[in-house]
Amino acid sequence: MRIRLTPEQESSLQVYVEGGRFASVEAAARQLIDVGLMELDAETDDLAWAKPLVDEAREAVARGEVVTLEDHRAHIAKLLSTLEK
Numbered sequence: 001m002r003i004r005l006t007p008e009q010e011s012s013l014q015v016y017v018e019g020g021r022f023a024s025v026e027a028a029a030r031q032l033i034d035v036g037l038m039e040l041d042a043e044t045d046d047l048a049w050a051k052p053l054v055d056e057a058r059e060a061v062a063r064g065e066v067v068t069l070e071d072h073r074a075h076i077a078k079l080l081s082t083l084e085k
Helices: 007-018 025-044 048-062 069-084
Strands: none
Touching: 007 025
16 A cells, blocks of 8 residues: 655655654654554543453452552652662
């Protein structure tokens, strides 16, 4: 399959190639198409895959398996203090 870019698109991509961001205009186009496809997939994702994870988290909360924000911050502060020594 061949895709024709507009002169403006090709010029814009060439700037990124010259700046070292992409190896070639073709590589840039492929990567940008991949990103666009991921965004389309994200728009149509119904998040059904997340339901078991949410259910598991709710069950953990119901069992009292939680950490308060204050306890978490204290734990992180303690860890950081050991790194500073």
